[in-house]
Amino acid sequence: MHPSTWLKADDTGLYCEPGEFYIDPMNEVATALVTHGHADHARAGHNSVYASSETLAIMQTRYGEDMAIHQHAVTLGKTIEFNDVKVTFYPAGHILGSTQILIEYAGYRVVVSGDYKRRHDPTCPPFEVVPCDVLITEATFGLPVFKHPPIEHEIEKLLHSLRVFPERCHLVGAYALGKCQRVILALREAGYTKPIYLHGAQLKLCESYKQLGIDLGELIPVSEVADKKTLTGEIVIAPPSALADRWSRSLPNVRPVVASGWMQIRARAKQKNAELPLIISDHCDWPELLQTIEEVNPKEVWVTHGREDALMYQAEKMGFKARALSLVGYDEEEQGGD
Amino acid sequence: MEAFSNLLEQLYYTAGTKAKAQLIADYIANTPDPDRGWAIAAMAGTLRFDFFKRNTVKKLITEHTDPALFAMSYDYVGEVSETVAHLWPHSEPTDSLPSLTEVVETFASVSKQKVSDTLAHYLTIMTPSQRWALLKLGTRGLRIGVSARSIKQILADYGNKDIKDIETLWHAVTPPYVDMLSWLEGKADKPDIENAVTFHPVMLSHPIEDSDIDAFTKDTWQIENKYDGIRVQLVVKSNTTFDDRHNNNRAPDEDQPEKALFSRTGDDISHSFPDLLETINGNMVLDGELLVIHNVEDRYDSTEGSAKTSANNEKTLIDKSGSQVSLATQPDVDTFNALQQRLNKKKPSKALQSSAPVGLIVYDALELDGKDLTDKTLKERREQLNKWFNENTSPRLFLSETLTATSSQSLRKLHAQVCQNRAVEGLMIKRLDSKYIPGRPKGKWFKWKRDPLVVDAVMMYAQRGHGKRSSFYSDYTFGAWEDNQLLPIGKAYSGFTDEELKKLDNWVRRNAVGRFGPVREVKKELVLEVAFDAAHPSSRHKSGVALRFPRIHRIRWDKPADEADTLANVKALIEQ
Numbered sequence: 074m075h076p077s078t079w080l081k082a083d084d085t086g087l088y089c090e091p092g093e094f095y096i097d098p099m100n101e102v103a104t105a106l107v108t109h110g111h112a113d114h115a116r117a118g119h120n121s122v123y124a125s126s127e128t129l130a131i132m133q134t135r136y137g138e139d140m141a142i143h144q145h146a147v148t149l150g151k152t153i154e155f156n157d158v159k160v161t162f163y164p165a166g167h168i169l170g171s172t173q174i175l176i177e178y179a180g181y182r183v184v185v186s187g188d189y190k191r192r193h194d195p196t197c198p199p200f201e202v203v204p205c206d207v208l209i210t211e212a213t214f215g216l217p218v219f220k221h222p223p224i225e226h227e228i229e230k231l232l233h234s235l236r237v238f239p240e241r242c243h244l245v246g247a248y249a250l251g252k253c254q255r256v257i258l259a260l261r262e263a264g265y266t267k268p269i270y271l272h273g274a275q276l277k278l279c280e281s282y283k284q285l286g287i288d289l290g291e292l293i294p295v296s297e298v299a300d301k302k303t304l305t306g307e308i309v310i311a312p313p314s315a316l317a318d319r320w321s322r323s324l325p326n327v328r329p330v331v332a333s334g335w336m337q338i339r340a341r342a343k344q345k346n347a348e349l350p351l352i353i354s355d356h357c358d359w360p361e362l363l364q365t366i367e368e369v370n371p372k373e374v375w376v377t378h379g380r381e382d383a384l385m386y387q388a389e390k391m392g393f394k395a396r397a398l399s400l401v402g403y404d405e406e407e408q409g410g411d
Numbered sequence: 412m413e414a415f416s417n418l419l420e421q422l423y424y425t426a427g428t429k430a431k432a433q434l435i436a437d438y439i440a441n442t443p444d445p446d447r448g449w450a451i452a453a454m455a456g457t458l459r460f461d462f463f464k465r466n467t468v469k470k471l472i473t474e475h476t477d478p479a480l481f482a483m484s485y486d487y488v489g490e491v492s493e494t495v496a497h498l499w500p501h502s503e504p505t506d507s508l509p510s511l512t513e514v515v516e517t518f519a520s521v522s523k524q525k526v527s528d529t530l531a532h533y534l535t536i537m538t539p540s541q542r543w544a545l546l547k548l549g550t551r552g553l554r555i556g557v558s559a560r561s562i563k564q565i566l567a568d569y570g571n572k573d574i575k576d577i578e579t580l581w582h583a584v585t586p587p588y589v590d591m592l593s594w595l596e597g598k599a600d601k602p603d604i605e606n607a608v609t610f611h612p613v614m615l616s617h618p619i620e621d622s623d624i625d626a627f628t629k630d631t632w633q634i635e636n637k638y639d640g641i642r643v644q645l646v647v648k649s650n651t652t653f654d655d656r657h658n659n660n661r662a663p664d665e666d667q668p669e670k671a672l673f674s675r676t677g678d679d680i681s682h683s684f685p686d687l688l689e690t691i692n693g694n695m696v697l698d699g700e701l702l703v704i705h706n707v708e709d710r711y712d713s714t715e716g717s718a719k720t721s722a723n724n725e726k727t728l729i730d731k732s733g734s735q736v737s738l739a740t741q742p743d744v745d746t747f748n749a750l751q752q753r754l755n756k757k758k759p760s761k762a763l764q765s766s767a768p769v770g771l772i773v774y775d776a777l778e779l780d781g782k783d784l785t786d787k788t789l790k791e792r793r794e795q796l797n798k799w800f801n802e803n804t805s806p807r808l809f810l811s812e813t814l815t816a817t818s819s820q821s822l823r824k825l826h827a828q829v830c831q832n833r834a835v836e837g838l839m840i841k842r843l844d845s846k847y848i849p850g851r852p853k854g855k856w857f858k859w860k861r862d863p864l865v866v867d868a869v870m871m872y873a874q875r876g877h878g879k880r881s882s883f884y885s886d887y888t889f890g891a892w893e894d895n896q897l898l899p900i901g902k903a904y905s906g907f908t909d910e911e912l913k914k915l916d917n918w919v920r921r922n923a924v925g926r927f928g929p930v931r932e933v934k935k936e937l938v939l940e941v942a943f944d945a946a947h948p949s950s951r952h953k954s955g956v957a958l959r960f961p962r963i964h965r966i967r968w969d970k971p972a973d974e975a976d977t978l979a980n981v982k983a984l985i986e987q
Contacts, residue, residue: 217476218497219483337497338488339423339543340881347423383483390477 074179076207082400087209091178092158094123094405096185097400106160108187109171110135110250111147123147124164127170127285131250133283147172149198151222165189166200168251169282175203182370183207189239190354191361192224195258196251196287200365208371208400210381213356214334217387221334221358227351228259231308234349234388239306241328246345248333251355253310256332257289260308268293270304271333272311272320301325317346323364333356366393381399412508412536414442415450416544416659429559432565439569446511448587453548455562456554457586462518462549464525467600468495471527471534475500486929490880491698492546499542501535508528508536512587518549523656560850570595578849582609582677593700603924609669610677611696611777611785612849616856619840621896623857627819628984632840633789633816636829637858637894638772639747639836641754642675645771663982683756686764687771695799696778697771699811702834703745703753706769742770742809743832746986747959748947759934764858774811774839779842785847792847814838830861836944837861864984865964869897869976870937872930876904884919884931885912887963889939891954893978897935898954900981902956906942915966938967946984956982 079090085407086098094104095122101118108114109132110125115124117136122129126146133140149151151171152161159177168186176183180204214221235243253275260269270290271279276294283289295301295309305325315321316329322372331347336355342350357365366374367387374388375398388395418438420430434656435454439447446863449709471676472481472495481498485633503899509517530549534542547553563581583604587809593599616689644936649669655907670688671681683686689852736745745767753767776783776796793813800810814829816822822840829835830884836861843856868889876885890897907915918937925932949957958977 130722216484217480217486218488220497338881339493340489341877342424343879345883346426348426349423380483380487383480386479386483 074181074182076178079178080183081411087398087400089158089176089178092155092160092176094158094160097172097187103157105141106174107132108165108168108174109167109186111168111188114187114374117141117367121145123153123160125149125170125172127189130281130285131162131172131278134277135250150347153400156264158182161224162202163201164198166191166197167196169196169285169287173201173203175205181211184371185209186211186365187364188213188356189365190266190357192221193381194255194355195262196254196282202365202368205369205371206377207373207375208366208369209375210365210384211356212362212376212381212384213216213378214354214358215362215376215384217383219337219358220360221354222352223260224255224353225263227332227353228256228263228331230349231260231351232263232265234328235308241326242304242324243306243308243330243349244316244324245308245310245328245332245351246316246347247275247310247353248351249311249312250263250278252332252353253291254279255355256310256351257292257355258287258350261288262292265308268288268294269336270298270309272309272315274312274315275310284406295324313345318391326399348380358394363387363391366373366391412436412511412545413454414662415511415548416537416541417785418450418549419544419553420540420624422557428557428561429557431496432561432568435557435562435565436569440943442572443593444589445587446481448589448592451562451566451588452811453551453553454557455508456551456553456557456560458548458551459586460519461551462515464485464529464551465491466529467527468492468550471495471531472498472647475531482928486875489875489877492543492550495534495546499534499539501531501958503535504538505536507539509533514545514548514550527770529960548736562955566591566595570597574603582605582611583607597668606648608648608761610644610646610671610673610679611856611957612677613675613698613846614775614847614856615646615847615851616628616839616858617851619857619859623840624819624822624859627816627822627840629817630769631843633793634816634825635811635839635841636772636814636832636835637839637860638702638744638811639834640700640744640772643680643699643701644673644675644777645691645695645697645699645769645773646671646673647686647691647695647697649692649694653896679888681758683753684769685759687769687807690805692805693779693803694781695776697773698775698777699771699808700772701750701769703743703769704742704772704807704809705745706743709769730909741767741812742772744770744772747833747945750834762929768807770807770809772809772811775847785942786824788844788846789841790843793843826859835861840972861966863944864902864946865892865942865965866981867938867970867983868900868935868941869935869975870939871897871899871935872927873923878942880912883912883916885916887915887939888930891976891981892973893954898978899952900956900978901941901943901958901961902942903939903961903963906964906968907966911966929966936972938970938972939963940967945986946981948985954978954981956985 081088087096090301094106095102096107097114098105098108104214105111106123107128110128113326115132117140119141120139122144123301128141129144129146147162149162149164152159161175162172163271165173165187167190170308172404173187180224184203184205186209191200247256255270256312270293272295279289279292301323302325313331321327329346330349331345332351332353334356335341336350336352362384373394375396376384381397385395417624422433423438425431476498485494517529519787533545563577564574565579582601590602600666635904647670653694667791670691671679673679673682753769776792779795779799782797788801814825816825826838840857842855871890873884874886876883887901888899890899892949919931919933922934923931924934941961943961947957
């Protein structure tokens with residue numbers, strides 16, 4: 074039976090009828106399989122949740138210990154069964170704990186990739202190519218204009234700016250889960266050993282990362298700095314929304330920096346008031362999306378949230394059958410980790 | 412080219428006029444001639460030619476990439492130059508990019524057939540941000556958030572001069588401004604521009620506020636009709652001798668014509684209006700409104716009195732009573748719609764010139780008989796202008812009529828009265844003691860436009876915006892009801908705040924029902940109160956009506972779509 078008859082998108086999320094489970098549902102459901110901890114994929118209040126242990130830990134940090142009644146940590150690569158449906162989680166390389174989900178039923182293999190990238194990320198194992206009949210892929214950066222530069226290059230831009238503007242506090246807007254920790258680690262890899270200062274919203278998740286064994290170096294909450302003037306020439310990381318917020322006014326001579334895949338487009342950087350845009354993304358850029366489709370080599374590609382038109386067009390040009398899969402909650406471009 | 416590209420990159424992301432001025436001043440101080448002069452020209456918008464056309468760029472990119480992917484990318488990015496800068500598929504970086512001057516000179520001299528290849532070569536050796544700089548420069552689409560006026564101020568500060576000196580010089584000097592820059596650096600005399608036929612920056616008005624109307628007092632203000640044409644400046648030096656014009660130190664340029672008509676922003680639009688220019692003689696700079704005026708020729712034909720020929724072959728018209736006609740004849744002014752067919756015509760046909768003849772309603776003079784009047788008050792300038800009109804006759808020049816009001820109350824009455832006339836847009840109210848100050852000085856000149864017309868229309872389609880609004884659905888097509896069907900009547904992309912734009916964008920995303928390329932069709936549920944200046948009959952639109960300058964006046968989140976206006980309501984607003 075073709076997957077389009079048993080795997081459907083509805084107002085809640087992607088529903089597998091024979092397995093009676095949702096993937097990344099936006100409303101409370103009986104059984105939820107969650108690919109990763111970003112708020113546009115992971116919600117609280119389900120009866121049963123299946124996810125990687127890291128994702129469960131992130132959900133607990135965000136929503137409390139009781140974020141779901143039954144919490145099942147899955148083992149990557151180990152198959153579990155829901156009625157006649159076999160399900161296996163594989164690494165997706167997006168953020169800590171992120172997974173793709175392979176669903177096998179009625180002779181078909183479907184991979185739901187969730188969000189993923191192909192670049193090196195020290196916080197998570199790399200994306201695994203899982204052969205399948207249907208690949209359900211994201212298309213956040215699904216346009217050929219998106220070619221993410223190496224992260225080292227972007228971090229060097231930040232370090233260079235610190236040297237040129239030592240009198241300014243470099244306030245980096247970065248999504249609290251994933252992006253923030255990736256920026257910190259990339260700074261550490263580039264040899265930046267000074268303390269990095271954090272907005273309150275980044276603290277809990279950085280703490281979770283530390284508990285899960287990831288060394289982020291010395292982190293200091295901005296709230297614990299008595300004399301804010303001493304933050305001159307330092308790096309402060311905050312959620313992007315805090316850049317325009319009253320909160321940032323307490324910082325001395327702020328140079329607004331934004332770390333996001335969207336920063337490649339000038340007008341988007343301008344809209345965020347970034348003086349220094351850093352193109353750092355936890356999603357695939359265009360060449361990586363095409364590389365993935367080629368390597369997975371499915372019979373069909375279903376394209377979800379993002380700029381699906383271009384990716385469908387290109388997939389068909391490459392000889393794959395392609396269709397759009399409209400999922401709730403994903404259209405807002407900047408909700409998730411970008 | 413690297414330095415120029417770096418400058419643009421920094422300007423783009425730097426907020427604040429002061430910081431931008433600092434960056435530009437540093438660049439001017441540290442960049443040799445003639446590169447810096449070309450950069451100034453690029454930033455101030457005074458480059459004389461496009462290096463290549465936008466179409467050349469589009470053609471080139473579709474030859475080198477998939478056109479469908481380009482179209483989708485462009486729709487998202489919202490700007491051709493940036494889309495091309497990212498999409499260009501070839502990259503052979505070099506350590507020795509050509510200088511800005513080399514780029515300018517190459518495109519100035521390259522043959523038409525080679526433009527595309529030259530551009531392709533440059534794109535290949537440049538980084539994405541350098542490509543962007545080149546494309547913006549080459550199509551003269553540079554927007555760096557620094558006005559031409561600010562550039563002049565930066566130059567004035569750089570040379571420790573008054574901005575007025577730069578202003579007067581500005582339209583008579585040409586890029587790369589080597590003479591002007593060496594004068595600013597104290598290495599040369601000020602360039603001599605006395606007899607040049609050049610544009611003089613104009614004085615602009617502010618919209619009037621209620622408090623200004625309340626403060627109105629008699630005898631302080633000059634009141635005139637605000638005509639619905641285009642603001643122009645007529646510069647005539649046809650009484651100067653050949654030697655006067657050729658013995659100055661201006662940059663060697665093509666022979667300067669003796670007279671020219673400029674738009675408000677200084678574009679030379681003379682070629683479109685030969686019928687006006689051929690009747691003009693003198694030595695003056697006039698400020699006025701260009702309009703289609705039907706009785707320009709009648710002033711000759713209908714006059715039974717004798718037309719006598721003066722020494723300089725100008726006709727002076729005498730009507731039956733023996734007084735001059737030029738002041739007495741009222742111009743038979745047509746609407747802006749009539750003028751529109753004359754705009755942007757490089758060579759207007761004889762037929763068009765006679766069916767839509769243009770004339771000038773003069774309201775001010777910056778120079779008369781070779782004398783500079785900008786330091787005189789409006790009252791004095793007006794007296795000189797009256798005198799000139801008494802002594803000279805020109806069939807296509809009319810003196811702007813002055814109106815009277817004795818109190819703020821009678822001013823309001825007058826406004827209501829003039830707005831009855833569809834060829835008039837409202838009132839101009841100018842302080843009699845105001846000198847002619849280029850720019851928009853506060854409290855001197857006011858415009859009081861007629862109240863806009865409004866209709867309640869229903870949003871039908873939305874499209875993403877460009878530039879600052881890239882990725883936001885900010886261009887809306889709206890329609891009016893005919894029976895049970897909506898017919899599109901116009902498109903608007905202004906009038907809302909940034910906050911409202913976010914809400915509208917969100918509404919479009921949640922209510923999209925279809926897609927035609929970059930255009931999203933939306934549920935026919937949102938009522939937009941649309942304001943516009945006039946409605947005209949139109950055969951190009953299915954609805955049969957075209958709106959002038961439509962903008963979103965209010966968003967009627969509360970109003971059910973079936974209560975929006977009908978097409979018949981809209982058509983009733985078409986001017987007679």
